[in-house]
Every structure is written in structure tokens, then in C-alpha cells.
Amino acid sequence: MAVSIEAKNLTKDFVITKKEPGLKGAFKSLIHSEKSILHAVNNISFSIETGQIVGYIGPNGAGKSTTIKMMSGILQPTSGEVTIGGLSPFKERKKVVRNLGVVFGQRTQLYWDLRLGESFELLRRIYEIDDDTYHKNLTVLNDILNIQEIINTPVRQLSLGQRMRGDLAAAILHSPPVIFLDEPTIGLDVDVKYCVRQFIKDINEQYHTTIILTTHDLGDIEKLCDRIIIINHGEIIHDCSLETLMNNFAPDRQLVVDLYKEPENSVAINNVKIIKQEGARLWIEYNKKETGTGDIIESIAAKYPIRDISIEESKIEDVIRKIYAKGEIQN
Amino acid sequence: MFMAYRFQVLSTVVCQIVILSASVFFWKAAYGLNAVQNGTSVEQMVHYTILSNLLAVFYSTFVERNINQNVRQGNVAVDFIKPINIMGFYFATDIGIMIGNLMFRFIPMYIFSGMFFGFTLPANFFALVLFFVSVFLGFIILWCICGIFGLFSFWIIQLGPIGGAKDYIIRFLSGSFVPLWFFPEKIQSVLNFLPFIHIYQTPISIYIGKISPFQALFSIGIQLVWAILMLLCLTRFQKVAFRKVVVQGG
Numbered sequence: 001m002a003v004s005i006e007a008k009n010l011t012k013d014f015v016i017t018k019k020e021p022g023l024k025g026a027f028k029s030l031i032h033s034e035k036s037i038l039h040a041v042n043n044i045s046f047s048i049e050t051g052q053i054v055g056y057i058g059p060n061g062a063g064k065s066t067t068i069k070m071m072s073g074i075l076q077p078t079s080g081e082v083t084i085g086g087l088s089p090f091k092e093r094k095k096v097v098r099n100l101g102v103v104f105g106q107r108t109q110l111y112w113d114l115r116l117g118e119s120f121e122l123l124r125r126i127y128e129i130d131d132d133t134y135h136k137n138l139t140v141l142n143d144i145l146n147i148q149e150i151i152n153t154p155v156r157q158l159s160l161g162q163r164m165r166g167d168l169a170a171a172i173l174h175s176p177p178v179i180f181l182d183e184p185t186i187g188l189d190v191d192v193k194y195c196v197r198q199f200i201k202d203i204n205e206q207y208h209t210t211i212i213l214t215t216h217d218l219g220d221i222e223k224l225c226d227r228i229i230i231i232n233h234g235e236i237i238h239d240c241s242l243e244t245l246m247n248n249f250a251p252d253r254q255l256v257v258d259l260y261k262e263p264e265n266s267v268a269i270n271n272v273k274i275i276k277q278e279g280a281r282l283w284i285e286y287n288k289k290e291t292g293t294g295d296i297i298e299s300i301a302a303k304y305p306i307r308d309i310s311i312e313e314s315k316i317e318d319v320i321r322k323i324y325a326k327g328e329i330q331n
Numbered sequence: 332m333f334m335a336y337r338f339q340v341l342s343t344v345v346c347q348i349v350i351l352s353a354s355v356f357f358w359k360a361a362y363g364l365n366a367v368q369n370g371t372s373v374e375q376m377v378h379y380t381i382l383s384n385l386l387a388v389f390y391s392t393f394v395e396r397n398i399n400q401n402v403r404q405g406n407v408a409v410d411f412i413k414p415i416n417i418m419g420f421y422f423a424t425d426i427g428i429m430i431g432n433l434m435f436r437f438i439p440m441y442i443f444s445g446m447f448f449g450f451t452l453p454a455n456f457f458a459l460v461l462f463f464v465s466v467f468l469g470f471i472i473l474w475c476i477c478g479i480f481g482l483f484s485f486w487i488i489q490l491g492p493i494g495g496a497k498d499y500i501i502r503f504l505s506g507s508f509v510p511l512w513f514f515p516e517k518i519q520s521v522l523n524f525l526p527f528i529h530i531y532q533t534p535i536s537i538y539i540g541k542i543s544p545f546q547a548l549f550s551i552g553i554q555l556v557w558a559i560l561m562l563l564c565l566t567r568f569q570k571v572a573f574r575k576v577v578v579q580g581g
Contacts, residue, residue: 014577074411076574098414109409126413 004178004210005048005071009080012041012066040066042234043080050177051208053200055225055242057215059324063234064214068182071212072102084178098127101171105183108167110155116166117151120173127174134173140206141169144199161192168199178210179203185217197223218316230323238323242316247289249322250314255284255293257300258308269299280307340435343388347436348443351384355448369512374449375539376510381444382535383507388436390470390530391428394421398481399490407576418478418569425474453538461547465534468554473530475561476501482565482572506532526557 017033041063048054058064069075071082073089073096081088089096102109110119124134142148145165150158158166164184171179181200185193201224203209213220221228221242228245230238238245254275262280271291276283286296293311300306358380362373371379398421401407410417444450453459480497484490502508505527511519522528533554537547 069408072408072412074408075576093411094414094416097412100412102412104408107406107409109412126415 002050003047004050004052005046005082005084005212007044007046007067007071007080007082010041010044010067010070010077010082011039011079012063012070012075013078014038014040039234041070041077041231044231044234044236045080046229046236046239048210048212050210051204052227053204053211053213053225055213055215055221055228056231057218057221057228057320058231060216062231064231065182066234067231068102068180068212068214072100072180073097098174099176099178101174101176101179103164103167103171103179103181103184105164105181105186108155108163109170110163110166112156113154115152115154116147116158119155119166119170120151123170123173129174133175137173137175138169141172144202145169145195161188164188164192164196168196172203172209175207176209177207179212181211181213181215183215184213185215185220193217193219200224218320222316230320232324246314246316246319249319251287251289252285252314253288253293254312255286255296256310256312257282257284257297257306260305260307263304267300267304269303272296272299344436344439347384347388347440351381351440351444352447354380354384371510371512371539371541375541377448378450378539379510379535379541381448381450382538383531385437385440385444386466386469386531386534387502387507388440389429389432390473391425391432392474392477393425393428394418394474395477395481395490395494397421397424398478399484399494402484403489411576417573418565421478421481422474453540455540455544457544458537458540458547461544461551462534462538465529465537465547465551465554468551468558469530469534471558472526472554472561473501475558475565476526478565479561479568482568485572485575485577501527501530504528505530506535510536526561529554529557 014037016036016038017029018036020028044063044067056064056067066075070077071084071089073093076090083089084096085099087096089100110116111122114122120138123129129137138147145168147165147169150162150166153162155163155166168184184200185196188196197220200211200213204211211224213224215221225242227241228238229236230245240248259280259282263277266277267274267282273285274282275285282300284296286293297306297309355377358376359373362368362376366372368376401410410420413420441450453462477497480490480494504522504525506522507530511522511528511532514522529550533550536542537544537550542550
């Protein structure tokens, strides 16, 4: 697999000026202000192969957007480097962004006063897209995002969901091999969210597009990403597949067993860890790698007749929260 | 919605016509019974002030406001992700606005001036051609100054009232309100060495025949030098500024 994006010891520092509170502080900061350095992104390295969908996640202020902005040539790295298709986005911005589609969930690249279609026409000229490709792409986009129904509406009259559909379409009109999506599902209802996810999946399958996705919606990650990179305080703390992450951080699984009859005293079975017992219901926790679910059921069934069972996997939210919290303690 | 824009167009034209008329009456009153002042006839002066008003509505320097707004709201990010020359993009925006200005402001005001103040084309066709060249160069100088101003946003984020003050200072120093030849001599000699007079006074003087076509060629030469110099400054400054990019608001 060809490497599409590579970051080596990428670092971005920001100088933060401190302002003391109140009127006194305001006057003071006019003359002299204390400065401190924030390592927004601190010495991170990764490489992403062509056609991968990578979830880039972390708590607010972890440095996700800063990384995306360095990768799209907006911010100059303080040190280290990042390359896309072998080129530096800051030094050769125009060449790099020609093959790049970027969506900022909180901003729009559409023109406020123009109709959506006119924004597309302008982009077609900016990216010098030839007629055939343009119309072909527009047809494909229409199938997934239903663009036709909003193409004649001025952008300022679009709802957030419609605008996001427009923005996604605008970002891939020039069929870029690499797409950065910075919180593309922020503020969207379930329906549009589903549509956006479907879109990302389709684009990746059809065009083998490399996609980097930052999001706070773990549903996006679950549905889309082959790989996740977790960043906190500007440093990468995990870089693996979702499955590996879940296995490492939540190897335990819960089994809920309903018995036919309420046992007279508390249930104790060899090799089975019962964490809670309430009436005829038992909660059992076990490591899914070490113990087979069938074995547990068998050993319970040997003593008590079972009416019903259900298995509860650990939630991805809980795992991620655990990981973020760990980062807080370390710092 | 369209009504809103139409109202804006109409009200701007009306306001500009009032200002234009006032400045014409001012100069007629100032001249009084004298037909000639400092080698300029009252007709020339009326043409001067009309042209100055016409150019002021024609020139568009939204570049400064656009950069400032985009920096403040963090929308520079959107400019950077397009494979375009960013300053070129702002320039094209201003050219577009100027085409609009030409149709909706310049032409109505031109017709009004012709009907009520006897505003005419220069007698010499060659002077008219030179005037166009001079206006173009004057605009480049003005645009670069505003562009450099706008780029300061990358450091100070909020330009505040400096922008508006700058516009009036430029118009004053460029002889747009009062031609330089009415200034004290010492100030004149200083201003002659600054780029501002080439924004308004040089093209207008060519139009009204204050300077001969031969002298005009020389002035245009100086304008050209200034324009190139300002463009160089702008490109150098832009490189420094773009390294300072901070995207506001996530």
C-alpha cells in the first residue's frame, strides 16, 4: 500500500497571552502581558496509507484541528514536518490543496449570497474541473446527498443539514484522493448523520479515497474507521484499530442471566464472577478472551434452570472516556 | 430580499450625488469672481472635484475588510484550502465589485454631472487614454496600501477604526479633497515624494489638462515605479503575514 500522508515529529506551539481579570487587568495587558507557550501539537508522528479511513479523536482542545490545519497548509508547523503525497502542504500549498478536499464542520466554504449551484460553478473554475468529470461527479453526489433539491437555493437560506450536504459535495467536486473532515457530523440530526456516514463510506469504496475524520461522535468512528488515532494534550496516546483498542481497554463483558426461580441464598459457582444478584437476575463479568460464554452458561445451567440471557458489550463511549481520563491524571 | 439590495444601490447613488453636488458648489463659491486660481480655471476645478468623487465611488478596496473579517472569524482557513493565490482572489473580488460600481454608481453619477454641471470628456483623446492608464496604476497603488493594511490583521486581529481613518488620510494626502497646488509649498514638496498623489491627483490632472500629455507620460512612469514597489512590498509582507496565521475559533 502506498503511503498517502506522513507526519514526522510534527509540532505546533502557540504563544498565549495571559490577561488578568477585571478592568485593572485590561489596562495592564495594554502595556505588558505575560506570555506562555502552549504545545498544541507536540512531536507527533504517523503515516497513513492510501484508501484508509482514519478516525482522529481526542477531547476538546487536544490538538486535532491544529493537526488538520497543518496538514492542509493553513498553519506552518513550528518544527517537524508533514507530507501529503510527498509534498509539504505549507511550502507547496497550491499543489497540495488541488488534490485535497477539506470540510470544516463549523465553517462553510460556500458563498453566503450565492446559490449553491453558483458556488459549485465557481469551484469548478477554481479547480479547473473539465465538463465531463464535473457532471459525472455532480450526478454521483446527487445520488448520495440529494443535491438537486437544494442546488438553486441561496446558501444563507439552507438549514445546517442542507448546508453540510452542500459543503461535503463542494469538498469532493474535484475528486480529491485525500479528504479531511473536521467534525462533519456536528449538530446534525440522525437522518443527515446517517446520510453523511453513508457518503463517506461510498466515496471511500468507489474512489479509494484516503479519509481523515475528526469527530466527537463515536458512532462515526464505529461505523466508518479502520483505524483510530487518539490524541490528548497534543500527543498521540493510541494508534490502532478500534477492535484492538476495545480488546485492550475493555476485555470484560457482562452476561445477564435470568433464572426461573429466585435462588434461596446467594449463588456461587466455580470460576464465575458474579458481580450482582437481584431476585432471579444475575450479572456476571468475564474476560471474553479467556472464558467462553458457553462455558459459563453451562456451569450455571448445571445448577439452576436458565430462562433468558443477554450479553452486554462494553460501550465504546466508556472506553474512550476512560482513556481521556487517564490522560488527565498523567498530566 | 432583492428589494434590500436595490434600496442599497439607489440610496448610495443618491448620497453620492448629494456629496458630489456639494463639492461642486463649494468650489464655485471658493472661486467667487476669480476665473483662475493657481493656474486652474473654475471649469477645470469643477471637473477635478467631479472626477475625484467619481473615482472615490469607483475604486473598491474591500481587500482590507475582507482579510480582517476572515482573520477575526477564522475563515482564512477556507481561503487557504483552495488552490488559488489568496491575494489574487481578493484582488479579483475587488475588480468584480468595481465592475458593479461602474454600472450602478459611476455611470449614473457621470450622466448626472454631464447634465447639470457640464462635465465633458477631455478635448484631447490621447489624454483620455493616458487617464485610463493612470487610473489603473493609481488603483494598484491604493489597493496595495489597503492590502498591506489588511494583512496587519494577522498580528492585531482587530483593525478597528484605523481602517476608516486611513481612507480619509489617503484621500487628503492624495489631493482628492483639495488639490496639492493649494497646499503650502513645503507640504507639497513632501507629498510629491509620497505615493498618495498618484492615486487621485495624477490621473485627474491628466484628464483636466492640468499637465500636458508629455508631462503625463513622465508622471505615469513614476506611477509605474510606485505600483511595482508597492506590489513588491505587498508580496513580501504577505509571506511574513501568512506565517503568522492563527485560526480563531477552533
